[in-house]
Amino acid sequence: AQKVTQAQTEISVVEKEDVTLDCVYETRDTTYYLFWYKQPPSGELVFLIRRNSFDEQNEISGRYSWNFQKSTSSFNFTITASQVVDSAVYFCALSEALNYGGSQGNLIFGKGTKLSVKP
Amino acid sequence: DGGITQSPKYLFRKEGQNVTLSCEQNLNHDAMYWYRQDPGQGLRLIYYSQIVNDFQKGDIAEGYSVSREKKESFPLTVTSAQKNPTAFYLCATRYGGGPPGELFFGEGSRLTVL
Numbered sequence: 001a002q003k004v005t006q007a008q009t010e011i012s013v014v015e016k017e018d019v020t021l022d023c024v025y026e027t028r029d030t031t032y033y034l035f036w037y038k039q040p041p042s043g044e045l046v047f048l049i050r051r052n053s054f055d056e057q058n059e060i061s062g063r064y065s066w067n068f069q070k071s072t073s074s075f076n077f078t079i080t081a082s083q084v085v086d087s088a089v090y091f092c093a094l095s096e097a098l099n100y101g102g103s104q105g106n107l108i109f110g111k112g113t114k115l116s117v118k119p
Numbered sequence: 120d121g122g123i124t125q126s127p128k129y130l131f132r133k134e135g136q137n138v139t140l141s142c143e144q145n146l147n148h149d150a151m152y153w154y155r156q157d158p159g160q161g162l163r164l165i166y167y168s169q170i171v172n173d174f175q176k177g178d179i180a181e182g183y184s185v186s187r188e189k190k191e192s193f194p195l196t197v198t199s200a201q202k203n204p205t206a207f208y209l210c211a212t213r214y215g216g217g218p219p220g221e222l223f224f225g226e227g228s229r230l231t232v233l
Contacts, residue, residue, distance in 0.1 A: 009159065035221060037222075042226065043207065043209075043226050043227040043229075044224050044225065044226045044227065045162075045209065045211075045222070045224040046224075047221040047222070047223070050221055091161065091162065106152075106164060106167060106177075107222060109154075109161045109162040109163075110161055111159060111160060111161035112159075112161050
């Protein structure tokens with residue numbers, strides 16, 4: 001069965017600190033997709049990144065970077081030099097590629113990590 | 120503007136009443152989803168629809184109903200059978216073709232049962 005675990009419920013850092021949000025997943029599929037979303041206080045989830053299971057290259061986008069390791073089933077997210085605007089709830093999600101009973105493309109979300117960045 | 124519109128943003132309901140949450144999109148996406156979010160619980164899938172006039176139950180469909188008569192619209196009714204309806208409800212869409220793409224979310228509707 002698919003499962004996404006975000007063990008860190010809440011993290012608090014001071015501005016300019018680096019912070020890593022952990023994500024561990026479980027899936028029976030060999031082809032799957034991993035996502036990170038940001039939910040600011042306004043409530044709307046914002047897409048950050050999608051990674052497929054065949055691409056283990058790390059990715060960097062500005063202050064954001066992602067580390068995908070299939071050997072440990074992890075897809076961790078690091079924010080470098082955090083800012084107050086990074087305060088939000090961050091969700092990791094998993095989607096299998098194959099069509100199981102019509103559920104193709106459905107995302108399974110972790111419970112989220114609430115990040116507070118203090119000035 | 121292109122996007123997803125959920126209404127109302129805030130809704131109060133008395134116990135025993137049905138309430139319908141609206142979700143409209145002009146992204147021309149095929150798939151639409153309803154998620155429920157509770158504090159510390161992440162997002163749980165209620166219903167989803169891949170095409171017009173077809174929809175499937177998600178993980179927590181009991182006490183909810185939906186319809187998909189138009190591509191643009193996917194309303195969710197929270198019925199009196201839903202035992203704990205107070206929650207934040209999020210509608211999302213996804214382009215139907217190709218590998219699983221990202222979901223696009225509305226701003227949510229917060230339902231409080233008094």
